[in-house]
Amino acid sequence: MKQLLVFFLSFCFSYAVSAQENNEVLFNKGMDAFNQKDYATSVKIFNDLVKIDSLNSVLHYNLGTAYLHMQNTGLSIYHLEKSLKLQPGYEPARINLNFAEKLKTKVTKGNLPIPQQQMLYSVFNFLKPNSWAYLAIGSMVLSVLVLIGYRFSQNATAKKLLFATSIFLLIVSTGSYFISENQSGYLLSNHYVIIKDTDVVLMQEPRTVSKITSTLTEGDKAFIKEETNQWVKIQLQNDTIGWVEKNNVLMY
Structure with a gap:
């Protein structure tokens, strides 16, 4: 049974590594096609990659840029806006979006409402939703371990320190969970x-x-x-x- 489990875990790891390598090969092919000005092939490859990793800002940027060279205004703006939604400070996407906007036959002035989730996302975007979730789980586990140490400690000063640390880690865990939920909700909502x-x-x-x-x-x-x-x-x-x-x- 143990050998079977080891084999299964090894298979899963090998599959994940293989899939990552295949994606890198596809990415390089897409970039090669783009550099050779074969934008149609580049679009096809990056579309396939976006289906695999829809929350990758770089893929949306490359796809939007390829559509920009094909003068496909709607799809170019869509993918560049998507790239900026995922990574608000991604300056290359912002620059190319300005170029794409100039392809429009009519320019509309004004500003659109900003979702509340977007403001929170921008503040806490230095970590991705999965990272916040891992932080929530990790700090919760540490909080429990520290609380166990508090329970068995005989030193009064150490007990106070361990209890305060446990409470702090619990607050970090709770905050990280809600941030992860907000980040995921914003990215997955239209x-x-x-x-x-x-x-x-x-x-x-x-x-x-x-x-x-x-x-x-x-x-x-x-x-x-x-x-x-x-x-x-x-x-x-x-x-x-x-x-x-x-x-x-x-x-x-």
């Missing part, structure tokens, strides 16, 4: 949309026979206010509010 097609109509009500509020262009960005199975209610940068069909937008 707050904005990018219009992926030209001449998309914004409706006053979530139905095809409703009054048309305005016409949107490829690459327009909007804030999500409400969703149904087929429609999403959005707020544009000029504060116009209306409904658009989900198949016309990319949500992130």
Whole structure:
């Protein structure tokens, strides 16, 4: 039984290493294709990698940049915005996003609402959600071990120190857990949309026979206010509010 367990763990480790190596090979092929200006191949490879690791800001940056060279405005803006959502301080993505915005046929002025989760994410983004979760688990285990030491210690000064340390580690564990939950919730939730097609109509009500509020262009960005199975209610940068069909937008 022990040998079987060792074999299983070795297999899992080998599989993980092999998968990582395969991803690195694919990444290098995508970069080679990009450097050779074969942007279509580069897009295909990075799309495959994004399906494997959807929360990788570098992959979204590379994909958005490849789409930028193909002058695919909507998809370029979407992936560059996604890259910045995952890594707010990623300056190369911000620079290329500015270039992508210039490809739009119509520039809309104004600012969109900022989700509360985004502000908290930006403050605690020096660690990723998984790292915060590991910190929560590790500090909880340490808190229990220190509390056991407190229970068996005979020295009054040591007992006070151990008890205070245990409480501190418990606070760290609880805080790290809530930060991890907030980070994960922000990354996995959709707050904005990018219009992926030209001449998309914004409706006053979530139905095809409703009054048309305005016409949107490829690459327009909007804030999500409400969703149904087929429609999403959005707020544009000029504060116009209306409904658009989900198949016309990319949500992130």
